[in-house]
Amino acid sequence: MEVYIRAQIERSIEVKQKLLADENLMELIETIARKAVEVYQNGNKILISGNGGSAADAQHIAGEFVNRFYFDRPGLPAIALTTDTSVLTAVGNDYGYEHLFARQIQANGVAGDMFIGMSTSGNSSNIIRALEECRKKEIVTVGFTGETGGKMAALCDYCIKVPSVETPRIQESHILIGHIICAIVEEQLFGAGFQVQAIRDGV
Numbered sequence: 474m475e476v477y478i479r480a481q482i483e484r485s486i487e488v489k490q491k492l493l494a495d496e497n498l499m500e501l502i503e504t505i506a507r508k509a510v511e512v513y514q515n516g517n518k519i520l521i522s523g524n525g526g527s528a529a530d531a532q533h534i535a536g537e538f539v540n541r542f543y544f545d546r547p548g549l550p551a552i553a554l555t556t557d558t559s560v561l562t563a564v565g566n567d568y569g570y571e572h573l574f575a576r577q578i579q580a581n582g583v584a585g586d587m588f589i590g591m592s593t594s595g596n597s598s599n600i601i602r603a604l605e606e607c608r609k610k611e612i613v614t615v616g617f618t619g620e621t622g623g624k625m626a627a628l629c630d631y632c633i634k635v636p637s638v639e640t641p642r643i644q645e646s647h648i649l650i651g652h653i654i655c656a657i658v659e660e661q662l663f664g665a666g667f668q669v670q671a672i673r674d675g676v
């Protein structure tokens with residue numbers, strides 16, 4: 474058992490080592506964070522969704538924006554499209570599961586918003602439909618996927634492809650990257666510089 478446990482931890486570290494070695498990824502994360510800052514400066518919002526564990530991740534990240542991350546500041550508008558069971562069951566029941574998120578984007582999204590779609594395969598049909606809807610509405614699209622990017626890669630303005638094909642390992646990196654983006658956005662909008670933050674954290 475211990476061997477198995479150690480192997481899983483090692484695999485998670487390996488994926489993160491690959492992230493660290495990818496210079497383009499550093500730039501991409503920064504670009505997405507700067508875009509999110511712009512979205513908020515323009516008075517827009519961020520919509521986020523995913524299935525299964527990625528639904529939980531979407532809610533987790535939305536919560537960081539609405540509440541606070543490292544320090545006190547005004548809440549930032551972010552909505553996880555995975556939480557309203559009345560909407561989800563009605564849309565799923567009447568139109569089908571693949572319409573779950575696209576319908577909510579059509580109803581609540583406006584031009585200039587940002588949509589973050591999280592899918593480890595990059596192929597979940599409700600995320601694909603959501604991205605197509607975003608195109609129609611001029612909503613900025615960000616994909617969090619696994620290494621192939623799946624069908625999502627071609628539909629996203631920005632696509633973060635975590636270098637793994639293993640769903641849980643990909644999700645672990647998604648939440649790491651989501652946290653990094655939250656930290657940058659919070660800092661850029663309300664912070665006093667990362668150095669001050671580092672002192673606060675005792676780093």
Ligand SMILES: O=C(CO)[C@@H](O)[C@H](O)[C@H](O)[C@H](O)COP(=O)(O)O
Nearest residue numbers: 524525526527592593594597640641
């Ligand atoms: O959390 C996990 C696995 O770690 C599962 O619930 C997983 O999210 C579900 O199987 C999803 O339906 C997978 O969808 P996707 O990542 O391919 O879009």
Ligand SMILES: [Zn+2]
Nearest residue numbers: 525526641644
């Ligand atoms: Zn999981």
